[in-house]
Amino acid sequence: MTDRAACEALDRADPLRSTRDLFALPEGVIYLDGNSLGAMPAHVPDRLATVTTEWGRDLITSWNQHGWMELPYRVGDRIARIIGAAPGTVVAADSTSVNLFKVVSAALNLTDRKVALSDSGNFPTDLYVMSAISDLRIADPEEIVEAIDNDVGVVAITHVGYDTGRMHDMTAITAAAHAAGAVVVWDLAHSAGAMALDLGDADFAVGCGYKYLNGGPGAPAFVYIHPDRMESFRNPITGWFAHEAPFDFAQEFVPAEGISRARVGTPHVLSLAALDSALEVFDGVDMATVRAKSLALTELFMELVDDSGLGLRIVTPREPARRGSQVCLSHPDGYAIVQALIERQVIGDFRAPDILRFGFAPLYVSYVDTYDAVAALVEVIRSEEYTDPRYSTRQPVT
């Protein structure tokens, strides 16, 4: 069994040990909820102060003078590197839900089939968006490939499930979908920033700016378009920033060449600048190293939970190739246990009906954090402190 001293040694040897210092994490907090809202890179407030100075002083001229016009592409290219995509194939815009609407609509537009396939482990917003614009079929997460038949026009799956942390085989599902003549959309909400990715032949992807990318609450999301799909991509929301020449104010819509066509309206500059700034923590970081540490942390967490003898059920797949960067436990009193842990400054979250989620952001979570988190979990359960009624009052969190 790994002890705390061993974890300290692992931290000393961690090639990512210095990135934690780039974050403004409060002393004493063990933050295992970066899969919901990433921690704040310490320099983000300075960047926001810079942007408000620009706005206040240089007003409308800031759009050109301070590069605001370029931000969606600049952030897009930063994210492209992190998700293993080519420059010019990613743009930051809107929310993940709006972006999913765009790309699933565009994907359906590429086929004459009406059926979209997803899985029951997908995040509800994805299912909601798809159900309104397609004949949605929902397969079991383990049976996606089997469920792809020749009626399926679009396969849209979240790569790492929000509920269990299971990770799908992107290459296999993309290949199966293409073999059946379907277009593939990946939602990278729980992948981007937590691992190396190989999008391969995937047609489209979307993802979230506020989880492992640490862009701040409700940070702008992103869209990826495979270079071969760029020309045929039809954005259903034809806003002016998707126009080839928005400042010509022409009456007729002509889609821009390239990734601009995935945009819609004026970018949310304050939020986007925060995301741009936040992404600097990835500068020079090798995503394979991130993935290796992520797997080591989640492995350690599961080992310690197993060894605790509490008999907690781990619902996240054990095989490295099948899990993302979180570990989920299932417990009927999950909500109260999470609240009691938060009281002890170990922050995870709860997802109905009975899931305790612990996310491991390799840039700021340490081996010792992981050790201490399990120790706190064991104490909360063994002492039954979670049964205190104050831990049962529900509040929504995102």
Next chain:
Amino acid sequence: MTDRAACEALDRADPLRSTRDLFALPEGVIYLDGNSLGAMPAHVPDRLATVTTEWGRDLITSWNQHGWMELPYRVGDRIARIIGAAPGTVVAADSTSVNLFKVVSAALNLTDRKVALSDSGNFPTDLYVMSAISDLRIADPEEIVEAIDNDVGVVAITHVGYDTGRMHDMTAITAAAHAAGAVVVWDLAHSAGAMALDLGDADFAVGCGYKYLNGGPGAPAFVYIHPDRMESFRNPITGWFAHEAPFDFAQEFVPAEGISRARVGTPHVLSLAALDSALEVFDGVDMATVRAKSLALTELFMELVDDSGLGLRIVTPREPARRGSQVCLSHPDGYAIVQALIERQVIGDFRAPDILRFGFAPLYVSYVDTYDAVAALVEVIRSEEYTDPRYSTRQPVT
């Protein structure tokens, strides 16, 4: 002819003279582009610093602890008061273009007609969005009422035109549309924050957070739904924040009661907090007073331009009831003239092909500003300094 001393007297008597001090306008700048990007209320940076402190320190718990969850409604209700709508009928979300897509789609969904009617003076993004989802007819701005026939399902018009500042008769157009069985959508991008409004029987409206509402570059936009249309409103983008219980993570989409159904994804908290903070400058401000000053400023500007003897063509309607809060001139060298004015710290903007736009935000533009702006315009033209080649190099601005 009004002289500068008279303008000074008007400023001293201005009931809005104190709101200017709430803005961080640079010394010496005359800012007549608040119709493109509103000036910064001076306290916004402090609010952003507060939000990043919340994020950094309280992390995910901030959503409940610091009211982030409520922000879209809180901002919506602030805007509701400004646009004369009832509490609970407005929500802040997404961009104006995305919101227009939602409400025009919802409006079309309420009729079995496919035709949407707009006018050639509408902002291009509105026309682009509508053309993709309807059989779009584009009427002359002066002939909208005549163009409403029984084929028209939706009439969607921008209340104040971006190009000329012309203002449509909202009551008359709404009545004509309803008489013909059509649903009405108003885009209030150039109205909200510049005047008192009476939405009356209008079915839906959208508007912009970054013009006269001063919410910052790319601030979140808003959606208004008439109380009688709330129940039948169908958002085409069925994201989780439009669900009646997003945190139940149910697989089936059930739209929320009330204005929540106009939302989609996770709100852009940083941008939204800036907008919330910015809207404080409207606290206690009577919108009828704002409108009265706006009309006085635009009237003064036109009078001084007329009196200059330069023969500049004013394309904004002269009648108060037919103009918004901007004055547009037309000049073949409009672009260069605007650039030369910016060099003199008089900031307006240019819209292709030949429009010089000057916006008058009554909360921070004074009568003396207006006087000095025309004086600068006269000098720039009379001296021909605008013909300097450096003023002809085009750069896009929004």
